[in-house]
Amino acid sequence: MVKLTSDLIAKQTPGHNKRRADESVEHYLSRLTHLPFQNRGIESIEPIPPCRQLTVIYLYDNILTKIENLNFAENLTHLYLQNNRLQKLENLDCCPKLQKLYLGGNQIQVLEGLDKNIHIKEIYIENQRLPQGEKLVFEPRTLQCLSHGLEILNVSGNNLDSLTELSCLEKLQELSASNNSLEDLRELVQLLSIWPRLRRLDTNRNPLCAKGRYRERLIVVSTTLEMLDGKQITDNSRQFLKSWKASREALQIRERSRPDFHETSMHYPNHRISVTLPTISAKVGRAQSMTIHQMPDHHHNVIKNDIGPAKTSQFQMPLGESDHRKFTSGSTRILSHSSSKSSNNPELTISNHGRLFTAQNPTYFK
Numbered sequence: 001m002v003k004l005t006s007d008l009i010a011k012q013t014p015g016h017n018k019r020r021a022d023e024s025v026e027h028y029l030s031r032l033t034h035l036p037f038q039n040r041g042i043e044s045i046e047p048i049p050p051c052r053q054l055t056v057i058y059l060y061d062n063i064l065t066k067i068e069n070l071n072f073a074e075n076l077t078h079l080y081l082q083n084n085r086l087q088k089l090e091n092l093d094c095c096p097k098l099q100k101l102y103l104g105g106n107q108i109q110v111l112e113g114l115d116k117n118i119h120i121k122e123i124y125i126e127n128q129r130l131p132q133g134e135k136l137v138f139e140p141r142t143l144q145c146l147s148h149g150l151e152i153l154n155v156s157g158n159n160l161d162s163l164t165e166l167s168c169l170e171k172l173q174e175l176s177a178s179n180n181s182l183e184d185l186r187e188l189v190q191l192l193s194i195w196p197r198l199r200r201l202d203t204n205r206n207p208l209c210a211k212g213r214y215r216e217r218l219i220v221v222s223t224t225l226e227m228l229d230g231k232q233i234t235d236n237s238r239q240f241l242k243s244w245k246a247s248r249e250a251l252q253i254r255e256r257s258r259p260d261f262h263e264t265s266m267h268y269p270n271h272r273i274s275v276t277l278p279t280i281s282a283k284v285g286r287a288q289s290m291t292i293h294q295m296p297d298h299h300h301n302v303i304k305n306d307i308g309p310a311k312t313s314q315f316q317m318p319l320g321e322s323d324h325r326k327f328t329s330g331s332t333r334i335l336s337h338s339s340s341k342s343s344n345n346p347e348l349t350i351s352n353h354g355r356l357f358t359a360q361n362p363t364y365f366k
Contacts, residue, residue, distance in 0.1 A: 004037060004059070005046045012037075026050050038062070038080070045069045060084070060102065067091050081106070082124070089113040104154070105129070112139035114146065121149055126176065127157035135159035135181075143168055156180065156202070162187065167194050174200040178229075182206040185214060192222040204229040 002008075009032070010025045019028040029050035039061040047069045054073050060082040068091050070076070076095045083105040092098065093116035100122040101114075107129045114120060123146070128136055136158035147168040153175055160180040164187060166172070172195050182188070185208045192198065201218070208214060209229075219225060219233055226233055 001043050002041045003044050003046050004042050004048070006048050006050065009035065009037075009048065009051070034058075048072050056080075070094055078102075092117060101125075108136075109134060110137045110139055112142050114142045116145075118145060119149060120146060122152040123150065124152075124154040125158070126154045130159060133159075135161065138165045140165075147171070151197075163191055167191055169195070171197055173197050176200075176202040178202045178204040178206065180206055182208050184208065185211045185217065189217060189221050192218060192225070195222075197224060198222060199224055200227040201225060202229055 010019055032051055033053050034056045035054055036058045038058045042062040045068055049072050051072050055075055056078040058080045060080045062084050064084040071094045073095055075097055077097055077099045080102045082102050086106040086108055090113050097119055098117050099119055102124045104124050104126040147170055150169050151171055151173045156176045157179040219238055
């Protein structure tokens with residue numbers, strides 16, 4: 001079992017900052033600012049009181065299972081703990097100056113325990129090895145503490161289906177949330193309006209990327225975004241998309257302002273057309289419904305030759321409720337008029353291009 005101890009540091013510290021032959025261990029440890037012990041098979045950390053000047057500790061690619069005994073690191077600003085076996089964030093309140101925290105590739109299920117670390121600006125907690133079906137959870141108290149200073153956050157690969165909890169991070173400038181389960185594009189659009197300083201966003205490999213105009217909508221909403229999914233956003237592309245959005249909105253406004261003709265309606269069941277017209281002509285009253293039949297050409301010619309054209313002024317009599325008239329689409333020429341003594345129902349026929357209109361339910365002729 002390998003432990004990080006004072007003796008191990010004094011004997012195996014790599015690089016140019018090695019202990020001099022005439023230098024005591026305590027003095028040597030007191031002047032160290034960086035501790036590069038990555039990939040050493042370290043399983044735990046022992047108290048190292050002399051190392052009070054440490055600002056950076058590299059402990060990634062080890063087999064640590066717990067964060068402990070960092071009380072000596074009161075000046076620590078950078079802590080690298082990627083690819084260990086950590087299951088919980090704890091014992092970091094003794095590092096009040098911590099600014100950057102690297103936790104990727106561990107087994108942490110909850111982002112917590114950072115409510116005393118008010119100076120943290122960057123957190124990398126991507127690709128946690130979570131149990132099947134679980135996702136990374138954010139402690140509200142920790143998020144509230146981070147909201148006033150956190151600028152960079154990486155939560156990629158953590159089965160997240162929503163980013164709403166991160167809306168309080170008002171100073172966020174870079175967010176990496178790729179390879180999650182994000183589906184709600186509308187939610188992301190709303191969040192971009194809440195993060196006024198966001199410059200870089202990565203939501204690649206999420207279901208929402210397949211939504212229509214995904215990239216265009218995000219670029220138009222955020223005026224500060226400079227990079228989206230690893231691709232730079234130019235000023236020209238943003239201006240073009242803004243103009244496109246403005247023209248689209250103007251078109252929608254014009255469409256909504258158009259008058260709605262409620263009195264005109266048409267439907268076509270099985271070659272029969274029902275038409276409601278507001279006015280047939282100056283001399284013809286309103287017709288409640290009209291039925292259009294196809295009339296063979298030879299019938300049309302016989303009627304026209306036998307009767308000849310007539311004017312609407314020839315038929316200025318009122319008609320009853322059961323009156324029956326026949327009209328042809330697009331014509332103002334009256335070709336036939338008949339009346340039955342038994343039914344007292346006059347019939348009016350107008351023909352044009354072989355189409356015969358039959359009007360039922362007229363109110364009156366003027």
